[in-house]
Amino acid sequence: xxxxxxxxxxxxxxxxxxxxxxxxxxxxxxxxxxxxxxxxxxxxxxxxxxxxxxxxxxxxxxxxxxxxxxxxxxxxxxxxxxxxxxxxxxxxxxxxxxxxxxxxxxxxxxxx
Amino acid sequence: xxxxxxxxxxxxxxxxxxxxxxxxxxxxxxxxxxxxxxxxxxxxxxxxxxxxxxxxxxxxxxxxxxxxxxxxxxxxxxxxxxxxxxxxxxxxxxxxxxxxxxxxxxxxxxxxx
Numbered sequence: 001x002x003x004x005x006x007x008x009x010x011x012x013x014x015x016x017x018x019x020x021x022x023x024x025x026x027x028x029x030x031x032x033x034x035x036x037x038x039x040x041x042x043x044x045x046x047x048x049x050x051x052x053x054x055x056x057x058x059x060x061x062x063x064x065x066x067x068x069x070x071x072x073x074x075x076x077x078x079x080x081x082x083x084x085x086x087x088x089x090x091x092x093x094x095x096x097x098x099x100x101x102x103x104x105x106x107x108x109x110x111x112x
Numbered sequence: 113x114x115x116x117x118x119x120x121x122x123x124x125x126x127x128x129x130x131x132x133x134x135x136x137x138x139x140x141x142x143x144x145x146x147x148x149x150x151x152x153x154x155x156x157x158x159x160x161x162x163x164x165x166x167x168x169x170x171x172x173x174x175x176x177x178x179x180x181x182x183x184x185x186x187x188x189x190x191x192x193x194x195x196x197x198x199x200x201x202x203x204x205x206x207x208x209x210x211x212x213x214x215x216x217x218x219x220x221x222x223x224x225x
Contacts, residue, residue: 004155031210042114043156043201043215050210091155099144099211103155 004104006092012110018080021107024073025094033093033101034067034077043091049075082111115139116204118216125223131189133219135202138183142204144211147176147187150199150218159200160187192223 005024013019025032034046047057049069057067064083069075079086089108093101118135125131135145146161162169162176162185169176175188189196199220203213 033212035213042217043213045212045214048210048212055210056212093155095211099146099161099205099207100158101211101213103148103157105153105155 004092004094004102006090006104006107008107009105010108010110012112013082014112015083016081017111018078019082019086019109019111021077021090021092021109023075023077023092023104025075025092026102027073029094029096029102030072031095031101032069032075033095034075035091035093035103037089037091037106038087046077046090079109082109084111087111114217115214116202116216118202118219120219121217122220123222125189125192125221127192127194127223127225129192129223131192131196131221131223132186133200133202133221134184134186135204135216136182136184137204137214139204139206140183141206142214143207144205145176145178145185146203146205146213147174148201148203148215150201156201189221192221194223194225197221197223 007022033048037043046059047067052069067077089106091106093103095101147159148156149159150156173190178185199218202216205211
């Protein structure tokens with residue numbers, strides 16, 4: 001099994017640009033989570049899906065952030081427009097029933 | 113606000129020593145308490161987890177101690193090795209809420225040779 005796949009691994013963009021992060025969960029997993037990691041705030045849950053349906057998006061910082069899961073094997077996190085304070089490592093994780101979450105390698109986003 | 117408080121922020125232990133990391137929580141609805149290990153440039157990986165119906169769980173050199181009344185839990189790493197040098201995160205979640213994780217701020221562990 002390839003594990004959770006995230007792309008791109010690194011993204012550098014200018015303030016105001018649109019950024020799209022992608023995630024492919026482990027096959028058969030029915031829950032998908034997006035987290036953000038920064039030195040100041042640590043690891044924060046942004047949003048999670050169960051069976052492709054968004055369940056809790058209370059962690060999404062503001063309307064500039066949106067996430068979709070059009071099918072069981074793909075999810076996107078979009079930031080539009082991006083700002084320097086969005087610079088962070090964004091992780092996607094997936095799980096089957098029972099709690100254990102498998103994290104992807106992360107996308108390091110730098111907004112200049 | 114941080115729902116799970118973790119200490120210390122950093123820890124240096126000699127090889128062969130015991131590493132102890134502590135966490136505390138307030139929400140009594142939490143019913144799943146995992147510890148994750150993260151190496152630089154990698155995603156967190158589950159190390160060990162406990163549910164509140166037991167007070168201790170051991171897997172190899174790693175032990176979780178859980179005190180439900182005090183709302184505290186801790187990770188003990190016995191016979192610490194240089195390869196254990198990493199950042200450790202405690203977390204808490206609610207099974208009825210999909211197990212979305214509330215993380216502590218992390219502890220950077222350095223095991224010296």
